Amino acid sequence: MDITARCPALVVSAAASGQGKTTVTAALARLHERQGRRVRVFKCGPDYLDPYWHQLASGAPVEQLDLWMTGPADCAARLHAAACEADLILIEGVMGLFDGEDCVADLAQRFGIPVLAVVDAGAMGGTLGAIVHGLRHYREGLPWAGVLANRVAGERHAGMLRAGLRDGADWLGALPRLSLDEDARAPLLPERHLGLVAANELPDALQRLDAAADALAATPLGRMDAQALQRFATDFPAPPPRESVAPLLAGRTVAVARDAAFCFIYPGNVQTLQQLGARVVFFSPLHDAALPACDAVWLPGGYPELHAAALAANTAFQASLRAHVQAGRPLWAECGGMMALCDAITLHDGRTVRLWGLLPGRVAMQRRLAALGPQQLALAQGCLRGHTFHYSTCDSTAPVDARTARPGQDAAPDAGEAVYRVGGLRASYFHAWFASSPCATAALFGAEGT
Incomplete structure (x- = not known):
């Protein structure tokens, strides 16, 4: 009706x-x-x-x-x-x-x-x-x-x-x-x-x-x-009935960082993970000593630069996250999440703080915007839409698995945001809207057969 x-x-x-x-x-x-x-x-x-x-x-x-x-x-x-x-x-x-x-x-x-x-x-x-x-x-x-x-x-x-x-x-x-x-x-x-x-x-x-x-x-x-x-x-x-999302993440637990350092989370993205069948649990890299039991991790954006010392000091959590990555389990890190994975960050005042060292490279804060605007990420499973917005730059030697592009354009080697990949770890300045491609989202979090 x-x-x-x-x-x-x-x-x-x-x-x-x-x-x-x-x-x-x-x-x-x-x-x-x-x-x-x-x-x-x-x-x-x-x-x-x-x-x-x-x-x-x-x-x-x-x-x-x-x-x-x-x-x-x-x-x-x-x-x-x-x-x-x-x-x-x-x-x-x-x-x-x-x-x-x-x-x-x-x-x-x-x-x-x-x-x-x-x-x-x-x-x-x-x-x-x-x-x-x-x-x-x-x-x-x-x-x-x-x-x-x-x-x-x-x-x-x-x-x-x-x-x-x-x-x-x-x-x-x-x-x-x-x-x-x-x-x-x-x-x-x-x-x-x-x-x-x-x-x-x-x-x-x-x-x-x-x-x-x-x-x-x-x-x-x-x-x-x-x-x-x-x-x-x-x-x-009333809109037409929407296609149901296949439960590609059924039986899997996705752990999502959520605290003052990692707070850029669209409710719609959490909904998409749940529609894919995932059990979503939250944790705090600032305060927790270990990851919760999980199959995959999402490190969203936020303000790691404002909490760099506290993030560096939580060595117990770092060990837990390192074990997750070394086991080859999926980790998707966006913007601030990617920054925290790097070896070190240079802050606005010139100080350099050591970070988690799971992604080879260094991040430097800038006084001006480094990038802003809509972006899309084409993966084998589909195209994710999203955006980029950051005041830092990342210099990493990690392999670049893909690059984002402006809407309607193809990715170019010297344009867009790099998507770095080390084993099951993928990281980028790109913020994804998960519902734009549930299949691609499921692939980021390790769904089998995608």
């Missing part, structure tokens, strides 16, 4: 990065969660850090939506499932509204979800009207909700901004510059080199979200109750 679920939904976007999309999305989620509504938040595009804030704000898991990486069918299925249980769906965009292929506007238009534009108006007046007019009318047929002006100096400033709009109905309010720190210029949600500091690292994270929600409650957008939110009601048709 074709069941369409109807639910208020917003895509929170902007003209560029750094406008305050994450703060506004989290504030909206927290505000309505406090009022007893069931809120589901999604993040558009690859991102591990913003979802920590959205999960804290909404009290519900946060999943990815990406027309290329996860695919339209996956997006449709997740949105329909959320609409069946939620009172409000929020989708935080990535970069600017029209930036890149398969951009945020494409997602909004494909699913008919109205766009809320967040604009940093701290240094502008009437020009806000031109920006809003451009965002709203640049593409014909774009579903539209309105604009929220961010980092506004006061009521007089807000009045100037509102007066510049051609359509007064576009105005959904103004937020002041928000901060809990003594330095009023410090952002409410602090940042570092890979993005926001994860919410679970800050003891006052919920206080920060409440401050944002309180400020939003004073705006026309924040004053909307359940009835008013129906202005943004969107229909989400």
